[in-house]
Amino acid sequence: MSKYQQQALKMSRRRFLTGATALAAAPLLAGLWPKSALAQAISQALPQFVVLRQAQKGILTGAHWGAFEAIVQDGKMVGVQPVKDDPYPNELITMAPYQVHAENRIKYPMVRKSWLEGGPGSRTELRGRDEWVRVSWDKAIDLVCGEITRLQKDHGPQSIYAGSYGWKSVGMLHNSRTLLQRLMNLTGGFLGYAGDYSTGAAQVIMSHVVGSMEVYEQQTAWPNVIENSQLVVLWGCNPMITLKNSWNVPDHYGQTGFEALKKKGTRVISIDPVHNDSAKFVDAQWIAPRPYTDGAMLIGIAHTLLTEKLHNPDFLKTYTAGFDKFQAYLLGETDGTPKTAEWAADVCGVDADVLRQLARDMAKNRTMIMGGWGIQRQHHGEQQHWLLVTVAAMLGQIGLPGGGFGFSYHYSSGGSPTAKGGIISGISAGNAPKNSPAPIPVARIAECLTNPGKTINFNGAQVTYPEVKMVYVAGGNTFHQHQDTNNLVKAWQRPDTIVVNEPYWTATAKHADIVLPATTSYERNDLEMGGDYSQLYVFPMHQCVAPQHESRSDFDIFAAMAAKLGVQDAFTEGKDETQWLKGMYDDMKTQARAARVALPPFDMFWESNNYVRFPVPEANTQWVRFADYRENPLLNPLGTPSGKIEIYSDAIAKMKYQDCPGIPTWMPPHEWYRGPEAVKYPLSLNTAHPINRLHSQLDNTPLRKKYAVADREAIVIHPQDAQSRGIANGDLVRAFNDRGQILVGAVVSEDVRPGVVRISEGAWFDPADPSQPGSLCKNGNVNCLTFDVGSSSLAQGNCGQMAQLQIEKYQGEVLKNTAHDVPAGA
Numbered sequence: 001m002s003k004y005q006q007q008a009l010k011m012s013r014r015r016f017l018t019g020a021t022a023l024a025a026a027p028l029l030a031g032l033w034p035k036s037a038l039a040q041a042i043s044q045a046l047p048q049f050v051v052l053r054q055a056q057k058g059i060l061t062g063a064h065w066g067a068f069e070a071i072v073q074d075g076k077m078v079g080v081q082p083v084k085d086d087p088y089p090n091e092l093i094t095m096a097p098y099q100v101h102a103e104n105r106i107k108y109p110m111v112r113k114s115w116l117e118g119g120p121g122s123r124t125e126l127r128g129r130d131e132w133v134r135v136s137w138d139k140a141i142d143l144v145c146g147e148i149t150r151l152q153k154d155h156g157p158q159s160i161y162a163g164s165y166g167w168k169s170v171g172m173l174h175n176s177r178t179l180l181q182r183l184m185n186l187t188g189g190f191l192g193y194a195g196d197y198s199t200g201a202a203q204v205i206m207s208h209v210v211g212s213m214e215v216y217e218q219q220t221a222w223p224n225v226i227e228n229s230q231l232v233v234l235w236g237c238n239p240m241i242t243l244k245n246s247w248n249v250p251d252h253y254g255q256t257g258f259e260a261l262k263k264k265g266t267r268v269i270s271i272d273p274v275h276n277d278s279a280k281f282v283d284a285q286w287i288a289p290r291p292y293t294d295g296a297m298l299i300g301i302a303h304t305l306l307t308e309k310l311h312n313p314d315f316l317k318t319y320t321a322g323f324d325k326f327q328a329y330l331l332g333e334t335d336g337t338p339k340t341a342e343w344a345a346d347v348c349g350v351d352a353d354v355l356r357q358l359a360r361d362m363a364k365n366r367t368m369i370m371g372g373w374g375i376q377r378q379h380h381g382e383q384q385h386w387l388l389v390t391v392a393a394m395l396g397q398i399g400l401p402g403g404g405f406g407f408s409y410h411y412s413s414g415g416s417p418t419a420k421g422g423i424i425s426g427i428s429a430g431n432a433p434k435n436s437p438a439p440i441p442v443a444r445i446a447e448c449l450t451n452p453g454k455t456i457n458f459n460g461a462q463v464t465y466p467e468v469k470m471v472y473v474a475g476g477n478t479f480h481q482h483q484d485t486n487n488l489v490k491a492w493q494r495p496d497t498i499v500v501n502e503p504y505w506t507a508t509a510k511h512a513d514i515v516l517p518a519t520t521s522y523e524r525n526d527l528e529m530g531g532d533y534s535q536l537y538v539f540p541m542h543q544c545v546a547p548q549h550e551s552r553s554d555f556d557i558f559a560a561m562a563a564k565l566g567v568q569d570a571f572t573e574g575k576d577e578t579q580w581l582k583g584m585y586d587d588m589k590t591q592a593r594a595a596r597v598a599l600p601p602f603d604m605f606w607e608s609n610n611y612v613r614f615p616v617p618e619a620n621t622q623w624v625r626f627a628d629y630r631e632n633p634l635l636n637p638l639g640t641p642s643g644k645i646e647i648y649s650d651a652i653a654k655m656k657y658q659d660c661p662g663i664p665t666w667m668p669p670h671e672w673y674r675g676p677e678a679v680k681y682p683l684s685l686n687t688a689h690p691i692n693r694l695h696s697q698l699d700n701t702p703l704r705k706k707y708a709v710a711d712r713e714a715i716v717i718h719p720q721d722a723q724s725r726g727i728a729n730g731d732l733v734r735a736f737n738d739r740g741q742i743l744v745g746a747v748v749s750e751d752v753r754p755g756v757v758r759i760s761e762g763a764w765f766d767p768a769d770p771s772q773p774g775s776l777c778k779n780g781n782v783n784c785l786t787f788d789v790g791s792s793s794l795a796q797g798n799c800g801q802m803a804q805l806q807i808e809k810y811q812g813e814v815l816k817n818t819a820h821d822v823p824a825g826a
């Protein structure tokens, strides 16, 4: 056994740090911090080193839902408390003890029986219903490494899909996806992905229109918005919910921004088929378009701005390219149809007068348009954000205080002013070997598995799907994230081997061949930034409890594979967990020193249970996005071919895509209320992100009691649609279309527009009969109903936010929800 393996084993067995901070380990587990008096003294000298001042002392750690202290008794996590300066503590943190001690933890390495007996590719139709066999870690590592070696030798790196999209847990070292790719890069390469599920369409179109992805850029700072915006338009945007969680540990600053808007009485309009929680929170005017018709609605508003001369021709001339072509389209010069407010009203179901008034109000006031992302997780989803930018450009307020548009106010607290200090950079995936294949668009995975050799368009290039023989998932939940689950079930039978590292028996784990039990982030030590955009905090993530059952961290799992495959030194760089964390901290500390922020040495930081809060320079609180461009467009051009905002993109026009022309255009989507499918399936689906989960994460916790109806995912139905079908509050409902059927619990409410039903994404897939693709999902996984088509040839983003469907009161036999059960034999 290698030195590292020994060390890794020792670490997991002894359940605490080795090396420099060994002394800290015992009090760490006991939840006592003997050095806190010293830390307090140091904190006074170093103001950025924040001492926790709480009545009960816990172990400081963090999650996508916030930083908190874990209360641990007798080796069990029994409670949590938020850190004091979290302005909006998130209830989701209270679920940490249930995450650790969940009944459906994967306890041991497990292998699907037919695979174990017959080898790769055996009885793949049994995935999801075969028996499971417990194996030792050594055996499991041997099996996986054997497959990697075989496939690299016989089929090359394109046969191993290790993109492994997903939200994993926070932590810059124990980043399961990066660690997987680090191993794969060291052993011959792998097939990866491009884009993401969050902003698949928007990030590609925005790079053509404003020269950056835009969706992940810092926004005009909140204090500036609060001071200057007179009108805020939430377009398909529900920040009070989506700000609860972020990619790093959230700073929850965004919610304070909306609170300030509310207090000031700033006018807010919410455009959403659902009367969402944010609209209610700020008392917004609610305008409810038909789902998936925002493109037409925006075009109608643009027409009003133009014909009522409410637009800003000077801004358009100086800062944008190609408005003349869009103007011709608006006026109907190209197709004979003027895109009047009446034309738009007919499509989107909002009165023409309301559209005209909206245009006038936006022109009259300093207006900030905050665009969410649900509107681009749609067929032709590229158009929505392109049109939001176009309308904002016509208003001419881009780059002015409190004006323009922002596409990240609802995500990870965009607009939380940027602090000055250092950044923790995580472990890297390393360099891809020269023969690594080109990535596939992330949301085309099922099509890729089913159609090796097929070529598709993608942002001006072509991608040919390789033949994938192995899928490795670490830190994602494919059976939740991907559209048309029943199609995925079939596609998932194609590869020879599927390996999943997971803490829980998710549907993805249940559909694998080899399942490796991963620790939760509370069972290992790590570091993470707080505030994705603000970079305000550095949080230690102290191990709270021992690894449960036989679980191992992804780092240890991949390090063991690296040892087996002969690349151990390159993988670990000879460092253990503590040494990695110290290295990351020291790099960050060096940056901080350059920014004149003094920090204590790592050991003291780590032992003290404190965290770092960086100072925010005054100027950053008034930062305005695109101000530099507005100030001097020649010196600060955008990253587009013209250097300007491209209302017409020559680059896109030259691609000659039917489904994404050179100007933003209304094109009816693949399914909608006017399509032929609407005869059979008259209701339009809305699949927003869940209030009390992060996607599928935490579906297996008691928080479920807050939202589950009749023990299923909820469906919000308008009273008219419910009554006409004899459905009452609390009833079990079957929601279905040609792709699938799910069992959901009725919430009858006027919070949805008639003709619209809402089912949040993230309920674990639980087919009543796993041998029959299309059988009833007993827990209500909404992706059984969505379709698996790319947004367009340009971005190939997913269309998770749309589908036509029908519902009926469920009359069948009572079915037990088994989504969170462990499979037989596990």
Ligand SMILES: Nc1nc2c(c(=O)[nH]1)N[C@H]1C(S)=C(S)[C@@H](COP(=O)(O)OP(=O)(O)OC[C@H]3O[C@@H](n4cnc5c(=O)[nH]c(N)nc54)[C@H](O)[C@@H]3O)O[C@H]1N2
Residues within 6 Å of the ligand: 165, 166, 167, 168, 169, 174, 176, 197, 198, 199, 377, 473, 474, 475, 476, 477, 478, 480, 481, 482, 483, 501, 502, 503, 504, 506, 518, 519, 520, 521, 554, 687, 688, 689, 694, 695, 696, 697, 761, 782, 783, 786, 799, 800, 801
């Ligand atoms: N219909 C529809 N579908 C959607 C969406 C939608 O709006 N509508 N939204 C899409 C979007 S934006 C996204 S981002 C995706 C999200 O899709 P995912 O990112 O796949 O969703 P999560 O539920 O966060 O899955 C993360 C998984 O990682 C596991 N995990 C956590 N920590 C660790 C760890 O340390 N190690 C390992 N090995 N595993 C770990 C968790 O248990 C969980 O199963 O879903 C997409 N799907």
Ligand SMILES: Nc1nc2c(c(=O)[nH]1)N[C@H]1C(S)=C(S)[C@@H](COP(=O)(O)OP(=O)(O)OC[C@H]3O[C@@H](n4cnc5c(=O)[nH]c(N)nc54)[C@H](O)[C@@H]3O)O[C@H]1N2
Residues within 6 Å of the ligand: 197, 198, 199, 235, 236, 237, 238, 241, 242, 243, 244, 245, 246, 271, 272, 273, 274, 276, 289, 290, 291, 292, 293, 294, 372, 373, 374, 375, 410, 411, 686, 687, 688, 689, 690, 691, 692, 693, 694, 695, 801
């Ligand atoms: N609590 C919580 N927070 C999260 C997440 C989570 O799972 N739970 N996930 C995180 C992730 S990965 C992401 S990508 C972001 C997602 O952020 P978003 O994509 O912005 O969130 P969604 O809830 O999908 O959609 C936002 C709003 O768009 C509306 N909408 C949907 N379709 C239409 C339409 O056709 N027209 C209009 N006008 N509005 C429409 C929905 O009703 C919803 O209120 O959230 C992040 N934050």
Ligand SMILES: [Mo]
Residues within 6 Å of the ligand: 197, 198, 199
């Ligand atoms: Mo996302």
